[in-house]
Amino acid sequence: MSPPRSAPRYTGIRTFASLEHVPLAALAAADAETRAEVAIVGIPFDTATSWRPGARFAPEAIRSASVLLRPWHPRHRVEVLREGAVVDAGDVGITPGNAARTSDQIAAALSPLSAEGTATLVLGGDHTVALGELRAHAAGAGPVPLLVIDAHADTWDEYYGERIFHGTFLRRAIEEDLVDPARSLVAGLRGSLYSPTDLEDARALGLELVTIEELRALGPDGFAAGARARCGSEGVVLSFDIDAVDPSAAPATGTPEVGGLSAAETLAFVRALAGITFAGFDLVEVSPPYDPPAQITSLLAANIAYEMLALAALARAR
Amino acid sequence: MSPPRSAPRYTGIRTFASLEHVPLAALAAADAETRAEVAIVGIPFDTATSWRPGARFAPEAIRSASVLLRPWHPRHRVEVLREGAVVDAGDVGITPGNAARTSDQIAAALSPLSAEGTATLVLGGDHTVALGELRAHAAGAGPVPLLVIDAHADTWDEYYGERIFHGTFLRRAIEEDLVDPARSLVAGLRGSLYSPTDLEDARALGLELVTIEELRALGPDGFAAGARARCGSEGVVLSFDIDAVDPSAAPATGTPEVGGLSAAETLAFVRALAGITFAGFDLVEVSPPYDPPAQITSLLAANIAYEMLALAALARAR
Amino acid sequence: MSPPRSAPRYTGIRTFASLEHVPLAALAAADAETRAEVAIVGIPFDTATSWRPGARFAPEAIRSASVLLRPWHPRHRVEVLREGAVVDAGDVGITPGNAARTSDQIAAALSPLSAEGTATLVLGGDHTVALGELRAHAAGAGPVPLLVIDAHADTWDEYYGERIFHGTFLRRAIEEDLVDPARSLVAGLRGSLYSPTDLEDARALGLELVTIEELRALGPDGFAAGARARCGSEGVVLSFDIDAVDPSAAPATGTPEVGGLSAAETLAFVRALAGITFAGFDLVEVSPPYDPPAQITSLLAANIAYEMLALAALARAR
Amino acid sequence: MSPPRSAPRYTGIRTFASLEHVPLAALAAADAETRAEVAIVGIPFDTATSWRPGARFAPEAIRSASVLLRPWHPRHRVEVLREGAVVDAGDVGITPGNAARTSDQIAAALSPLSAEGTATLVLGGDHTVALGELRAHAAGAGPVPLLVIDAHADTWDEYYGERIFHGTFLRRAIEEDLVDPARSLVAGLRGSLYSPTDLEDARALGLELVTIEELRALGPDGFAAGARARCGSEGVVLSFDIDAVDPSAAPATGTPEVGGLSAAETLAFVRALAGITFAGFDLVEVSPPYDPPAQITSLLAANIAYEMLALAALARAR
Amino acid sequence: MSPPRSAPRYTGIRTFASLEHVPLAALAAADAETRAEVAIVGIPFDTATSWRPGARFAPEAIRSASVLLRPWHPRHRVEVLREGAVVDAGDVGITPGNAARTSDQIAAALSPLSAEGTATLVLGGDHTVALGELRAHAAGAGPVPLLVIDAHADTWDEYYGERIFHGTFLRRAIEEDLVDPARSLVAGLRGSLYSPTDLEDARALGLELVTIEELRALGPDGFAAGARARCGSEGVVLSFDIDAVDPSAAPATGTPEVGGLSAAETLAFVRALAGITFAGFDLVEVSPPYDPPAQITSLLAANIAYEMLALAALARAR
């Protein structure tokens, strides 16, 4: 009948939702009985962004904004923040200015978790961080089905000669055979493009693309049905780029595009994915320097991460 | 055909919408012919908030943002800011750090107005201020029907031992027999909860609860019909917690929850209540330190207050 | 398959979307073969605003926010930023503190372009700048059909004795026979008014008015059909006041009104105008001092300007 | 031994330092016994600024920041905020966009006070407001001695054809014979200039100029001695442009210049003027839109106004 | 020759300067050999502030701003952040809205550390937190010598009936015999007062008071000599209220006063205290909501805390 904590939720060192902090190394070394089911992992890397940097501070900011989260999800009727089952594993050590080395560091840090069946919830960083993350997932399981919610397809080939960049990660991941494009889908596309062939090029990789207008026409249930049909219900990786959301609800991001999802739409689309089992999640491209004073982007990001944890809890509960 | 004021609306000491300032004491002492029909009253108290403080500055900020308001409401076709009928009574003197004493101060300050039939429009402050306000209303009329628009039910029992807190006000008000739960309704509920029983506990108090999804499904007319059915059409108190609104439109509040009402939805739901006569209104939980630079939360709050005044003007006009 | 620029889009002197800068004088002197089809022109004038100033910095801020724009419009399937066809002509030299003289300066600066058939896309400035702009358009063509998207009708007669003001520009333009009210329409009206006759006065000028509720009920296609029926399909001037948009998506404006269009609605309503040929466009009332830190108003404004350029490109392509 | 107010100082309608609000008309009509000694008057006019507008909101912002001021000045040992002796007279009604008419309005509003010997403390507005203010002072007393603390001499002749502008007010005032240049001094000059003759032109008007380096070399006592020698000790008008202060301590101003006074230096220079009797004061060029989130410019401005009131109280006490 | 950390300092869960997190309970239970010499403790309490709240977020913000701190202090030539010797003990659980109960909680949490000789560095919270802190220090040692750097004496008796408030903590502490006024000193006083007796009342308690002007005249060495003469060299408690600093360098605080110390002065005054052994330190009144975007107040606060740790390291090294 009352808040169970003896002190205000804004008390204490900031971990995600005040969850226990179990460093990555300790987590990898834990035995099967005590191992967490989901590990939240920050990756404070933003070298590879084409406009506004700052996503290096997203893990800190999302943790800060997560203090309001309470354990029980009334729509899904599931306990999301179960002690022991979900932990905050801290951040991956990355190398600013070096996307290639950072991708290796991420893969090395996350692979032990993926190998043991611990789902990872990555808090980026720019979208480049998904490359290392997908390497970890694919290391054991082979090419994974990937469900991306994003304003951009991120399938360009290079930026000014740089091949690992936040707008190229998905092409790289397909080239490296980390993602199975035939079981993958990118939804929420919008905004101006470099050329008429941009989307054709992405489709030529084997991906299914859903524009924002198509997504709205589908609605949450239609989207979820399509996602299940395309990606299957097991071992999917869900990658959410915060720029899928409209700048009014998520102003603080590297390459904002007007006309995106509202917060209510965002919650509805993510909640509709209940029933899919996810190998991992990421939430990328929050850029906190552009978020003051109310930090609504980080707040929304914390809630999307919470919805991802709820999807994991539902799968666990089945 | 032109703005009737001889000087820009941003000229002059800031009262709500540049209305005449009649201090509370003078207002209580006025005789029946000259007494205002609605008194706007600030209550700058924010001791009892569980995350972001700052609502102490809301009365100032809402007055500041109200300079744009013009007297005529084109949808309702009613003059809202009628000279003499509506006045700004200034602020109640409160005691920061002492919610119990402040509740007494509020009740003492507002009771003379309620006793004389002057409707009060309270600008909070955190939601705790409603406790003193409801004591004033109930002093003469007995338990009142209460219509709350809020992301949270505010029926928890205590916070870290504190019993008068912004998340407990409604439980306290029912315990003190200020509110008739059988004629009361809380709409707009969303967000994570402490436990599966949080909402059941609230319903056990006798309240009707409407989630944000149910509210959207009802639409403004359905909501208004339900409100009239539940609360009746006379002597209702309307309490609007700004966190019912989405952080994109109301970022500056103590405990923001993503996925709330848009500004357009907000106006529609409040306007639909035309036809009910209200004993009082409050607009709470605006936290101005989180509102710069465009202060859109205070602007929306000023407009919600204006819609409340329009509801009062409509009732008066009947 | 990759971004065509050899350097990041945030490199270089800020012109709109990194387009070539051709000063107004050079543009007027160009011969017919090499002359641009559309000239973007900043008018940094904000003397005549009734609440928040700052629109003098809008041309700079919109150019800054336009760096993300890419040349290809995937919905209209048209190349928007064609080299040579669209140029940034810099700013008109204006006189702060003197709306009458500034209106003359604007008319003098833009008339040569209008005379040669170069469409102008004006980045205001407050809405007063439309008076000089309409003088330029009407100089050769006579009274023009005007399509306004705005929260306010801007048909008041004067403000505190000032006759050229952002809330009076449309009355002045009709009085000066620059606009043909019978072929003109103002859509998006909302907010409180000075008196019950405000809208009647506007209609008495011959204008068609569409409130925000009516606009939403029409939807993009209904609106576009009505606009074509009213304004015709040739030589129309489109004037977009950013306060048509809700403060959640466009907080930085001189006289914000809550309850406006979302960004997605905005794009849809503007895109629906495909098929009309426009003599000119303006985008007014962005006030950058109220836009930090993410500058979402300027970003939306840059995108609306881009949609205007797309409408021009479509007309050109027919 | 304790704060004398029964409620927090942030309670109530915002007048300067919570002083009684006596409107200008009532003040002018008061009889000699009850008339205030100093009237604080806001002039929310910012049409005539050459870079950043926003000073129209300075009276509101300075009043807001003044809530912290307490009555007793421990350095001067004088009661500054004596009830009845000092009042807040509200704002002068001005005409945005019309500096000439506004100057007339200011002169008309303030002349009755000057005529009765009530000192005025003007809260601008841009520096143009001093023209009307000086007309009121000179109406009875003839050309006044003027002591200006400012980064700029404000003696240019016109801006783009406009003759009443914030950078021309002092030349206009001398031309109108409102100021006696031989008894006037401008201190704090710095920043780049249009031409080598700018300062010679100002000196040719008869003014004494003191650069920021000279001012620092003089120190507070040397400055005060020089001011007394130049301006005399009776009937002086003190005009303080907040851009005399460094942007680190006063960022929110229309034309900031780096390298100005610190807050501590500012207090020391103003306090050193004890012993001079002032006919009036003004504090101009605070631009609140550039002040969030901590509003330190308005806070400093409120304190400079307080120091001015202290100088008036000291003169009264002699 | 290079940064010793393998990853950027902005990587990882935010503890102060990335120090090890040892919760309070674990710290109290440690045995003598492994016990830390200094424990950093956050106290996120801001109920008792008389203007701007928000200090509840100061421990989080100061930890965030501390990531830049490196271990070696080149002026004192001492290793400040020695592993094991200095730890971050997290936050004390407090009760918002209840200063009396919170003071008890603080005393109970810190007493075990004081009893074992672990120095505490408290990150407030408002200045009220010093009351509980001083109870812990005095529990074993009796009344302590207290060295306060603050704009205000904090010796008022009550605020609107509240006796435990940020402006009364020092009077309460003396009444409770926690502080030995004869060995205590408050330096940095400035700003307007409630009455001529405010400072006399403080002196009547036995305190020595040093105004900001006197402090500047003394200089760092004179101040330190006076502090040693007054407070002695052993077991002193140093309390630093960030409002001792000028708003230009520390804008984000509850009751800012213009004219305070610069950052350079602040460092010099604190560094001059080398040679004194401190039983504890506190750094209070940082209010992060007023600090965006560059968070310079939290940055300065983190550096003052670092200087305190350096003083402790020097004492340890002797």
Added chain:
Amino acid sequence: MSPPRSAPRYTGIRTFASLEHVPLAALAAADAETRAEVAIVGIPFDTATSWRPGARFAPEAIRSASVLLRPWHPRHRVEVLREGAVVDAGDVGITPGNAARTSDQIAAALSPLSAEGTATLVLGGDHTVALGELRAHAAGAGPVPLLVIDAHADTWDEYYGERIFHGTFLRRAIEEDLVDPARSLVAGLRGSLYSPTDLEDARALGLELVTIEELRALGPDGFAAGARARCGSEGVVLSFDIDAVDPSAAPATGTPEVGGLSAAETLAFVRALAGITFAGFDLVEVSPPYDPPAQITSLLAANIAYEMLALAALARAR
């Protein structure tokens, strides 16, 4: 006697101080008579920063803040912004995420200017940009004398394996024989260090180091005398890292250190260098995302750049 421009300085495409824009290629191709004496060049690169990114937007922001600059420098009595002599050459095309390639791009872009004797004034970007810049200077002249004003020595060897980083540029430049350490000096050092040997390591490279305390003790004249003695009077490169300035005056920078120079001190130290002839200048590490709302860091940076241009104008005038 009046501003010479016919329109406000905030009118027009933003080049530095509204100077003519001559692209780098055109500049390199110009013949000797018409070639500019100083070229302002933006380098929007910020990949290699160890805390707060954002310096990629500094060239834009400094140009924006430069609109207030007027041509005449009253202290040096020199015309600074002489038409034709000083131009804005736009930005160097860089490669985000690749410091090595970017350094090559910078050297290639600037070498033609250095070869022809055009001084360059680089607006960074993070301090890494100085490496490419120094390669251009040394290409013809051999190792140059370098005068650095900076809080940090930037002589670390690597960061997490990265060898070209903003904290390593000076070591790299010495290793590449671009800088003659025996004729070079770094002034303004302060802040905590990684180890006791950090400064010894820098001195071992042959550099002279001056701490902030030593710099203040020297004063402007002593500093300038020392700089001339160390660096000589010809062909010196002046590199100014904005973090030499205190965060109160320059909050927006990548690695702020408290206790730095005030703006007045900054101007005095730079002005004292009159008499030295400079081969080039750079102004680095301004991070605009941390600068709203008044953008005082960019304003100070624009003024420091102006002082650099004044030093160049003085040398030219000799």
